[in-house]
Amino acid sequence: MKRTKAERQRLLKEKIEETPFITDEQLANFFAVSIQTIRLDRMELSIPELRERIKYVATNQWNETVKALPLEEVIGEVIDLELDRRAISILDIHSDLVFSRNKIARGHHLFAQANSLAVAVINDELALTAKADIKFTRQVKEGERVVAKAFVEGNQKGLTIVNVKSYVGNEKVFSGIFHMYRSNEEKGEDNHEISN
Amino acid sequence: MKRTKAERQRLLKEKIEETPFITDEQLANFFAVSIQTIRLDRMELSIPELRERIKYVATNQWNETVKALPLEEVIGEVIDLELDRRAISILDIHSDLVFSRNKIARGHHLFAQANSLAVAVINDELALTAKADIKFTRQVKEGERVVAKAFVEGNQKGLTIVNVKSYVGNEKVFSGIFHMYRSNEEKGEDNHEISN
DNA sequence: ATTACTGTTAGTACCAAGTCATAAAATTGT
DNA sequence: ACAATTTTATGACTTGGTACTAACAGTAAT
Numbered sequence: 001m002k003r004t005k006a007e008r009q010r011l012l013k014e015k016i017e018e019t020p021f022i023t024d025e026q027l028a029n030f031f032a033v034s035i036q037t038i039r040l041d042r043m044e045l046s047i048p049e050l051r052e053r054i055k056y057v058a059t060n061q062w063n064e065t066v067k068a069l070p071l072e073e074v075i076g077e078v079i080d081l082e083l084d085r086r087a088i089s090i091l092d093i094h095s096d097l098v099f100s101r102n103k104i105a106r107g108h109h110l111f112a113q114a115n116s117l118a119v120a121v122i123n124d125e126l127a128l129t130a131k132a133d134i135k136f137t138r139q140v141k142e143g144e145r146v147v148a149k150a151f152v153e154g155n156q157k158g159l160t161i162v163n164v165k166s167y168v169g170n171e172k173v174f175s176g177i178f179h180m181y182r183s184n185e186e187k188g189e190d191n192h193e194i195s196n
Numbered sequence: 197m198k199r200t201k202a203e204r205q206r207l208l209k210e211k212i213e214e215t216p217f218i219t220d221e222q223l224a225n226f227f228a229v230s231i232q233t234i235r236l237d238r239m240e241l242s243i244p245e246l247r248e249r250i251k252y253v254a255t256n257q258w259n260e261t262v263k264a265l266p267l268e269e270v271i272g273e274v275i276d277l278e279l280d281r282r283a284i285s286i287l288d289i290h291s292d293l294v295f296s297r298n299k300i301a302r303g304h305h306l307f308a309q310a311n312s313l314a315v316a317v318i319n320d321e322l323a324l325t326a327k328a329d330i331k332f333t334r335q336v337k338e339g340e341r342v343v344a345k346a347f348v349e350g351n352q353k354g355l356t357i358v359n360v361k362s363y364v365g366n367e368k369v370f371s372g373i374f375h376m377y378r379s380n381e382e383k384g385e386d387n388h389e390i391s392n
Numbered sequence: 393a394t395t396a397c398t399g400t401t402a403g404t405a406c407c408a409a410g411t412c413a414t415a416a417a418a419t420t421g422t
Numbered sequence: 423a424c425a426a427t428t429t430t431a432t433g434a435c436t437t438g439g440t441a442c443t444a445a446c447a448g449t450a451a452t
Contacts, residue, residue, distance in 0.1 A: 005399065021251070023438065034401050039440085049439055051408090055217070055250055107315075107325040108308035115304045128335065129303040135327045201428070219409065230430050235410085245410055247437090 008033070009041050020053045076113040076148065078120060087121040087150045089113060093140055105140040110174045114164040117150045118178040122160060130159055134176035144168045153177075204229070205237050214340065214365050216249045283317040283346045285309060289338055301336040306370045310360040313346045314374040318356060326355055330372035340364045349373075 003011070008031055015030065016022065024042070028035045042049070048056070076091035091113045093105045115129055140146055148166040155161065159179040166174035199207070204227055211226065212218065220238070224231045238245070244252070273286055287309045289301045311325055336342055344362040351357065355375040362370035 025438085036402070037400055040400080043440095051247065051250075051438070054247075106308075106312070107328075108304060108311045111307050111311070112304035115307070116302070119303075128300065129332050131331050132303075133329055136325050221409085232431070233429055236429080247409070 003031075005041075009045055012038070012041050013045055013047065016047055016053070020056075021050070023050055076117070076146070078117070081120065083121065084152050085121070086152065087117050089117045089120075089148050091146045091148070093142055093144050093146060095142060105142070105144075105146075107136055110136065110140065110146060110166060111176070113146060113148050114150070114166055114174060114176050115178065117148050118162040118164055118176075118180055121150045121152060121162060122180055122182055128181045129178055130181045131179040132176055134174065136174055138168070138171055138173045140168055140173050146173060148174075199227075201237075205241055208234070208237050209241055209243065212243055212249070216252075217246070219246055279317065280348050281317070282348065283313050285313045285316075285344050285346075287342045287344070289336055289340050289342060291338055301338070301340075301342075303332055306332065306336065306342060306362060307372070309342060309344050310346070310362055310370060310372050311374065313344050314358040314360055314372075314376055317346045317348055317358060318376055325374055326377045327375035328372055330370065332370055334364070334367055334369045336364055336369050342369060344370075 012027065012031065015027065024035050024038045027038045031038070041047075047053075076089035078087060078089045081087045091109070093109070111134060114134070115132070118129065146166050146168055148164055150162050150164045153161040153163050156179070158181075160182055162178040162180055164174075164176050164178060165172055208223065208227065211223065218226075220231050220234045223234045227234070237243075243249075287305070289305070307328075307330060310330070311328070314325065342362050342364055344360055346358050346360045349357040349359050352375070355377060358374040358376055360370075360372050360374060361368055
């Protein structure tokens with residue numbers, strides 16, 4: 001079955017995404033063309049060589065062709081989510097989350113809630129916090145319910161800015177600007193290179 | 197400093213566990229021995245070659261068990277504490293602290309470690325984080341040990357400034373300036389610089 | 393028909409990061 | 423001092439490539 005070049009390249013891309021640990025030789029066999037053809041194809045598609053692909057998977061950057069962050073991994077409960085726009089989660093401060101002495105919620109829980117919400121709102125398989133500027137404006141005590149609201153505010157030199165504000169009732173208790181690294185550019189054209 | 201063989205091999209093992217993506221050449225440099233010695237060592241310790249190590253890391257992510265993570269009292273272990281001066285804690289990044297998909301430690305754990313250390317170093321019953329300026333400078337992967345070092349840097353309008361830097365090996369992975377609220381004034385006045 | 397272009401194949405030289413085997417040199421133990 | 427251990431050197435071979443050059447077949451254009 002003679003495939004066209006475009007067709008073969010489409011399939012090649014798929015194949016490599018499926019099983020990244022495949023040598024050019026195996027690919028050549030699979031597509032019944034020469035190794036050189038495979039290499040030309042890879043070059044045209046700017047698909048890196050096997051070792052680079054493996055390294056890529058190993059180091060992360062990867063994080064895969066798969067979906068977004070599973071919502072179970074978000075601290076707190078996501079009650080509203082509009083990818084790349086905004087998200088809301090709630091976290092009930094129960095006894096495990098407070099200092100035993102004064103029943104005040106430990107800061108890192110509020111941070112964790114906000115941070116994981118910032119990760120979740122990013123429409124990308126891999127979102128990591130590069131930088132954050134945060135403020136705890138009021139103590140939160142046991143029994144209170146914290147509502148975190150995240151807003152994506154745009155990009156700044158490759159990082160996505162997410163603003164998260166957390167409230168108990170209508171009192172702000174926490175706010176933070178998160179600078180999020182993401183592996184791919186925002187949706188749309190996915191013609192991006194990998195240059196390192 | 198002449199190390200014994202056994203000692204070198206012990207360190208070698210550690211080093212490779214820490215940073216698996218290191219070539220024999222780099223290792224030879226690091227330990228100031230020849231490449232061949234490194235290779236003999238690896239053989240004796242049956243440590244596979246670089247590419248195999250990379251592949252191992254890469255494939256491990258593939259067949260992964262996903263699990264949810266509760267944020268417990270997992271803020272690291274304080275190993276050195278000089279109240280109102282400095283403190284050190286270590287946190288081993290085990291499987292519960294990472295994103296299931298890519299084995300990268302979730303940011304809030306690093307934050308939690310640093311933040312709780314900042315709380316601990318304050319000589320007061322009540323210390324709360326008012327503000328924080330933090331930066332994640334390198335991803336931390338499962339199995340790595342994060343050493344957080346906190347330095348009290350003085351006061352600024354009622355808030356105590358604590359500088360926390362976290363390292364894996366000698367690589368900085370996190371840094372943050374914490375502005376801590378405290379109920380009582382500090383007892384002793386002390387300002388010290390940190391040089392890095 | 394000649395020319396130009398595309399797509400494919402082939403072959404060479406080279407590289408990184410190893411392996412394996414073998415030998416010589418240096419260090420250490422006694 | 424001498425043997426044993428440890429380290430270094432050396433060369434040949436392996437994998438999975440890159441980079442480049444050349445050649446050939448088929449199709450299209452003039």
